[in-house]
Amino acid sequence: MPCWLDFVNFLIKEQVHIYTQYIYIYVDFLYPLSNIMSTINPDLQQERNGATFNPYELTIWWDGGTEKYEKRKALEKLFLEDPELKDDLPLSYMSHREIYENSVRKAVLIAKKLRDLRDIGELSVDTYTALLGGTLGCALLKEGNPLSVHFVMFLPTILGQGTIKQQIEWLSKAWELNIIGTYAQTELGHGTFLRGLETRADYDEKAQEFVLNSPTLTAYKWWPGGLGHTANYAVVVAQLYTLRKFRSLAPFIVQIRDEETHMPMPGIDIGEIGPKLGMKSGNNGYLGFKNVRVPLDHMLMKNQQVLSDGTYIPPKNSALTYGTMMFVRVVLIRDASFALAKASTIAVRYSAVRRQSPIDPNRPEPQIMDHITQQLKVFPQVAKAVVFKATGDIVYDMYAHVSQEIEKGALERLPEMHALSCCLKAVCSADAASGVEVCRLACGGHGYMDCSNFPTLYGMSTAVCTYEGENTVMLLQTARYLVKAYGQAAINPHVQLVPTVAYIKKIINEPKFVGFSGSSEAIVEAFQYVAANKIRIAYERLEQQMREGAIPEVATNRCGIEMIQAAELHGRAFLALTALTELQALSQKVSPALSEIFQLLLELYLVDACLQKIGDFLRFITLTEQDVNGLELHLQECLKRLRPNVVTLVDGFDLHDRILDSALGAYDGNVYEKIFAAAKKSPLNKEAVNASFHKYLKPLMKSNL
């Protein structure tokens, strides 16, 4: 039987590029209305005609090769052309109940289609991942799939934490969808700090059963996707007590609804938590227990065991738990790239079509993309999408390598990998969410409309800042690792540091970087100096606090600001270095025309990143006023050079119109027709006069005549 590591290794071996499957079909329109022109907007066409490179070459890199490209196209065709998987009415017109019922309908259709594919031997892991991820999955269920957690958490947890016997018992039922599961860990009053969870499982050795209880309101499970009304089983994480002694946190398979009637099981208080920003159709739920009895063999016992007499056998090590969390965070770097690719595609195309405010008073209103302030907003987001993609791939490879080492029992690089994945998750998700908003605001009033897809895109992007490790918590985890590494180097400058933090040693003898040339290499090195100095400051203030009598934990809290700043800069230094090495390496492998684009994106990314942190640069790098002026003018020059190719560049991300789902960003650029078509879909527009006129307005208007 496979364990979760096999599952992950399978993904790695197959080089499955999760969440990065796109395509557009040129004749497939977002709104199949006859009044939409079937021609390409001439402004967009002119941009495409003027490009110096072939977007298809970029797409092939983005997809990871022609074979993956073809597979993606076929999968998208299969699902996106299914009329039952299209919504006639946009979600934003529906009630909360309608949104849920529609999402179950579609989730079941998708699940059936997956089973059909399996039955003809055409199902691969990447089909699952595309359909549950942010690309094809979002095109089909833009506010989330209530069955997602079944596939991405329930199944992997049984794989990772169940014994072989438990896997045999539960996996086939779960793969066949005879049961639908969810994963219930977070509680109403408890998230980040797992030991604070209140749900408890007391082992009753006479009955050989666990008794689950939610002792307080804050102990209610809260947030699990699909828990509300969809799942009938859950993996529940609870505080385990045996023989009246607290043992550890442990996972239990709990039946929450009857398999025939779907009624909640006795002692189960269950429902959904209500609407929220992002994932509106995820059916996130709550769950309370009152003396719910669970058989002994429903505790997942691969890592720790309870014997029938109540004897507790603790786990050998917790490295594997680390592993799952790292895996998800590594995937989130690519999700950040994907969110920026979506948002910048919409903003770039709209900026090429929208005309406003003359620059030269004697000429007509220009494309708003010709305003340099517009370029400043949108172009850096395109560059970030590419840099995060390249970084995501690299970190994925690093992760795969570290996983293999772990399998062999070598855990040395685990803390380093953990520290890196934490800060990158925080930095990339924060940049993606703010980048999406910058793109939205760059689209003026129309960016606010649901038909732009920006509101949904923001909801989905900002959620990543909080889930799978809240960003500030992530930065603090990285920071603890960094100050420890700095401490080692400060005490012994000859200590061997692991690769991703080795740069710290640079500042031990030479705290300030002199001779900044403004080149990409210089910016990367300067970022390392800045990060190392930020780590030094955190370390020194920690030491100072402890000298003044604070225990380490209190000192760490008092230095929280310095810690998160250090971790953020560590992440940014890594991104800068990866951008340099990866985009330069890529440039060697592609056509000269695309090579130039990669070089330009590298410059734009680095000079923008540097100017965003210019305060830190001025503190720790010897910079003259001329250097700063030079950086500012370099940024402007990058924007100018990217201008002629930027439309074709986002074309190269090759995002299907259904995935973009935006009246502003469709491939054909018929922006106004599509905005109008979206408004025409409003149920309120189906009748000339709304009932409220006769009921409320007319009596008011006539009441005093």
Next chain:
Amino acid sequence: MPCWLDFVNFLIKEQVHIYTQYIYIYVDFLYPLSNIMSTINPDLQQERNGATFNPYELTIWWDGGTEKYEKRKALEKLFLEDPELKDDLPLSYMSHREIYENSVRKAVLIAKKLRDLRDIGELSVDTYTALLGGTLGCALLKEGNPLSVHFVMFLPTILGQGTIKQQIEWLSKAWELNIIGTYAQTELGHGTFLRGLETRADYDEKAQEFVLNSPTLTAYKWWPGGLGHTANYAVVVAQLYTLRKFRSLAPFIVQIRDEETHMPMPGIDIGEIGPKLGMKSGNNGYLGFKNVRVPLDHMLMKNQQVLSDGTYIPPKNSALTYGTMMFVRVVLIRDASFALAKASTIAVRYSAVRRQSPIDPNRPEPQIMDHITQQLKVFPQVAKAVVFKATGDIVYDMYAHVSQEIEKGALERLPEMHALSCCLKAVCSADAASGVEVCRLACGGHGYMDCSNFPTLYGMSTAVCTYEGENTVMLLQTARYLVKAYGQAAINPHVQLVPTVAYIKKIINEPKFVGFSGSSEAIVEAFQYVAANKIRIAYERLEQQMREGAIPEVATNRCGIEMIQAAELHGRAFLALTALTELQALSQKVSPALSEIFQLLLELYLVDACLQKIGDFLRFITLTEQDVNGLELHLQECLKRLRPNVVTLVDGFDLHDRILDSALGAYDGNVYEKIFAAAKKSPLNKEAVNASFHKYLKPLMKSNL
């Protein structure tokens, strides 16, 4: 008859504090469920017990005196205790149609209540403004009132641009609500650049009528609130042609729906534009014209006239138009304060109740407010709320003064006032929107829930970045004024500059500020040096571009980045100076206990603002590494000093629970009970099993057994 300036002057004379009317009634719960405790959360109570000042004293300042405080309380009681104006079902569970119909129902109730008040002589202008603004108005109709534009745009436009005869004809109908109007200016393809509007009005001198047409799809009016299905009249802004010659933009009163049947009038294509981020119940609409005929006397002719033979008489000056825009922007500074007050109240109270992640491993999980990283997020937003309030009041007074001068024909300070209001609108709205998001993210997962009210609050706050002058456009307008002023000073250092830009001259002889002490006064002066240097750079690069042959407009576009940075810093320098003078002046007038709070907020605001722009400070102010360290430690000290009083401080904003509308932020702090109560309201939770189980899920789960 009053003109719009009379209207505004009335507001000023009465010292009406628009949008700042609050109260809480301690026993009025957000969710009237029996399982909610009627006691105050003990953590919150302990915070209140430990405060060193009386929040009531702060409230009285915030409200503008005890009389206004009492009036606000009475008004809130009258409207908030009306059971018909409460929603049993939160909006987020409703369909788009239900949201609209509910909003019309409530808007009509509010309008009737206002008329009743008038009939007993109890109606004042501040009643209108409170009910249409972001405080009481938001508590009653959180996603916007479809009648708002009638009051805030339709009526004032007739006042400001109609002749006395037109005012007599239209105002009484409009005040009596016998007709409901809206204001249609923005088009699908045209916003900022008014001359680009396409809707045209051709005068037919034979029929003595104007003929209105939308020549293209992009000419459709788009966005006006209430236009969709509510209003039956509109002021329409169109390109005026008489005698086959283009004349100018002009406003026309157009009947768009029949007064009896509410059916669209002939030639009118009308509907709503669909859902969007923020203002979901504003019923924003679209409007197209096909040969719609409007009588000659429906053009508003106070400023420009068309005679019956088609002769066009142009306006004398456009200062009054400036005036209206300035007025709105000045009001938006206070709105920014209000948004931050709301968001920070919610985040502060939640941070006092939520416990998570031990600091000292031997003690229980602390209030998250004890994590310094949490203080860093939330406390500066509280300080900004207070500084923006003080600034809003001051700028309001400046505006009133300038208006009086305009009335006397003295237009000298108009451009200065315009420049100041533009950049402050941009800076304050951007800070408010990002501050709301910082507060939301500081509340972890629960901040995403609709019942936190953060999603709505963000939608309403971010919209201000785009409406009434898009922020980048605003900054560019200010920047043009600033570089002109700099140019005058550069050529003649003895030139007399108007008060708000006089600081520019400081850097002419002494470009760098030496001797920075870190005091509040030093930070304010440093901000002026930084702003002046940013203006200098914009000016110099503009000059450089023009020397190289660019026409001024093209040069301005090329220097767009420098321009917006200069304008932003000008706004920030003004805010810093106002914070210093106003909070110090206030400190003289209040009790020593509150005085200390104001002093502390001033320090916190300034040191945070300075560190946010530390890159600019390091460039233009002589700062040592010790100075920067000193600023960082000063910020931490401010956070620590504010900690014991921060709950009482937000209590002093005195925001009624219905205005906050947040399960996380209610006065009693029973956070978890209120979140749970909100979830229980879900229609999906009213039944144990949703119909979709039998229809979709069960067939799937049983299909292969």
